[in-house]
Amino acid sequence: MRAALFSIVPYERPSRPRGWPVPADDYSAEVAQASMERALDSFAVADQLGFDWISVAEHHYAPGSLTPNPMVMAAAAIQRVKRAKIALLGSNIPIQNPVRVAEEFAMLDTLSGGRVIAGMLRGTSNEYVTYGVNPAESRERFIEALRLIVAAWTEPQPFGWMGRYYDYRTISIWPRPVQTPHPEIFMSISSPEMAEFAAAHRISAGLAVTTVPRARESVEVYRAAARQHGWDPPPEQVLYRAAVHVAGSDAEAWADCAPFATPDRPVGALSMANPAIDEAVAGAGYYGRDTAQQRERIMAAGDLRERIDTGQILAGSPDTVLQQASAIRRELGAGVLELAFIGPTPDKRRRSLELFGTQVLPRMREL
Amino acid sequence: MSFVEHTVTADGFDIRYVAAGDGPPLVCLHGAGGLRLSRAHELLARTHRVIAFEAPGFGESPANERSASLRELAATMLAGVDALGVGDTFDLCGTSFGAKLALWLAIDAPDRLGALVLASPAAIRLPGTRPPEDPAEMMAILYQHPERVPPSAPPSPEVVAKQLTLVERLIGPARDEELETAMRTLTVPTLVMFGTEDRLTPPELGRHYPELLPHAHLVLIYDAAHALDVDRPEAFAALVADFLEQRGQFVVRRTSGLLYP
Numbered sequence: 001m002r003a004a005l006f007s008i009v010p011y012e013r014p015s016r017p018r019g020w021p022v023p024a025d026d027y028s029a030e031v032a033q034a035s036m037e038r039a040l041d042s043f044a045v046a047d048q049l050g051f052d053w054i055s056v057a058e059h060h061y062a063p064g065s066l067t068p069n070p071m072v073m074a075a076a077a078i079q080r081v082k083r084a085k086i087a088l089l090g091s092n093i094p095i096q097n098p099v100r101v102a103e104e105f106a107m108l109d110t111l112s113g114g115r116v117i118a119g120m121l122r123g124t125s126n127e128y129v130t131y132g133v134n135p136a137e138s139r140e141r142f143i144e145a146l147r148l149i150v151a152a153w154t155e156p157q158p159f160g161w162m163g164r165y166y167d168y169r170t171i172s173i174w175p176r177p178v179q180t181p182h183p184e185i186f187m188s189i190s191s192p193e194m195a196e197f198a199a200a201h202r203i204s205a206g207l208a209v210t211t212v213p214r215a216r217e218s219v220e221v222y223r224a225a226a227r228q229h230g231w232d233p234p235p236e237q238v239l240y241r242a243a244v245h246v247a248g249s250d251a252e253a254w255a256d257c258a259p260f261a262t263p264d265r266p267v268g269a270l271s272m273a274n275p276a277i278d279e280a281v282a283g284a285g286y287y288g289r290d291t292a293q294q295r296e297r298i299m300a301a302g303d304l305r306e307r308i309d310t311g312q313i314l315a316g317s318p319d320t321v322l323q324q325a326s327a328i329r330r331e332l333g334a335g336v337l338e339l340a341f342i343g344p345t346p347d348k349r350r351r352s353l354e355l356f357g358t359q360v361l362p363r364m365r366e367l
Numbered sequence: 368m369s370f371v372e373h374t375v376t377a378d379g380f381d382i383r384y385v386a387a388g389d390g391p392p393l394v395c396l397h398g399a400g401g402l403r404l405s406r407a408h409e410l411l412a413r414t415h416r417v418i419a420f421e422a423p424g425f426g427e428s429p430a431n432e433r434s435a436s437l438r439e440l441a442a443t444m445l446a447g448v449d450a451l452g453v454g455d456t457f458d459l460c461g462t463s464f465g466a467k468l469a470l471w472l473a474i475d476a477p478d479r480l481g482a483l484v485l486a487s488p489a490a491i492r493l494p495g496t497r498p499p500e501d502p503a504e505m506m507a508i509l510y511q512h513p514e515r516v517p518p519s520a521p522p523s524p525e526v527v528a529k530q531l532t533l534v535e536r537l538i539g540p541a542r543d544e545e546l547e548t549a550m551r552t553l554t555v556p557t558l559v560m561f562g563t564e565d566r567l568t569p570p571e572l573g574r575h576y577p578e579l580l581p582h583a584h585l586v587l588i589y590d591a592a593h594a595l596d597v598d599r600p601e602a603f604a605a606l607v608a609d610f611l612e613q614r615g616q617f618v619v620r621r622t623s624g625l626l627y628p
Contacts, residue, residue, distance in 0.1 A: 159573065159587055161587055164590065
């Protein structure tokens, strides 16, 4: 089993919840600089510890994440991460210019010598407000943008694209991706529509902002659809994202985690930061044919015990966390575990990262 | 815009055609399945005089055992155009088999064309590619959106067999050296369109055309199979109309992005 260090690159100063979008009236450039520096440093440490990937994501207008353009953060990370793959999970392609996304991924693949993992996501509900894209069209835009990005990477002659949502008269990107035919694509398979699309196009599967029981249902849809299309996804094409904290003992780890697992913090905290927006986006049909289940998914909460039991959080001693990783491997057939390190202080998070890298990661290889 | 049916006599054939619209002439040459109109033709007839020919040997016309080659049939079609008196130059749009026919016409009468449009051209094919004989499979190959196909009676088995015999006799090899050599000399502005879901002439074949035609512009029509004009009529007509008006400068956007003056 492979491990990825995921950082949303949070603004590292405690703040009370302020909805979404979050005003910048008490913004500190120094805090933001230190936060970015700490994230880059953790990527370098993870690389040295043997993590397979480091990964970043796209979110807007809130201190929860300082990487509205994950491409920029990835380019910085490439300067420090010499061996691990650089994953973007993702670019929120329905709200972006897909040709620009294709160009940026190709630049990153060139800068990194072919180490880019190209995650493509639809983003959380609030992202649709950011650039004024109608969430009702999110899924169709996603599918078309993905197809266009692949064409931009692979077509050797200049070509135009007469789409439903995109109309380009001539495209011929430089640089080109290093990986052939193109970087591996991951996409979310949380909704059945997207699980079926990913399976039909042999695209790798990502499961985030979810629980293991719900993820298992999604994986079953994905695998069943893949079988219909004549293939069986290998473990390395199934990724599961969770929070993690490793300490010397279970008791210490659980005490450290308690503040992150209060019942009022849903797993999809960003989606739910502005409930009126999420309501409107849901009403536009963003969540698809099983809206109720999708919204239950992002609202999953519970106390620490429940969160550990459902795989939202891995927490404990190295032995315990290894067992939790093993359960995810077994339950989902997931071959990539993408981990966001939580913990009360930077020192505790660093210690947790090192414990994971030295005492869990080597044994995860055999899972 | 309703199309009106006519017949013109040229090169010893009685050639059926349908026409609608005013404006610059756009001559259309159909694919191996014969003459068929789509909503795209109606949209184009708003800005052009659209003239869609039925090549001799297709539809209800007598079997064509006289045209010895596609090149010869192209000369017949040009004679048909001239019999209509459309003027010194006209624009030409060929679909699939008709695109290869259109290429021969362009090669032999390069000064007559203002612009050339090739839709799902079958001038270069994958080796061994043949249209399926099963009608259901044929529908699946032609259309990504069968719900958009206008209702019409299917051609009789006799017509299908007659057309197939003619197409197989004339279509030529999957890679036609004589044609490809001649294509390199063409200077007419050419729009080449392929559907992203086309399994008969898959979009990967598109890249050959800019290699062979120095003035070609390749455009992929998203979510369309082989019958581009049926699957995406609005996109097809908008793109073709823009290209016919602007030629190679169609890459420059003319529509305004201004939201609120």
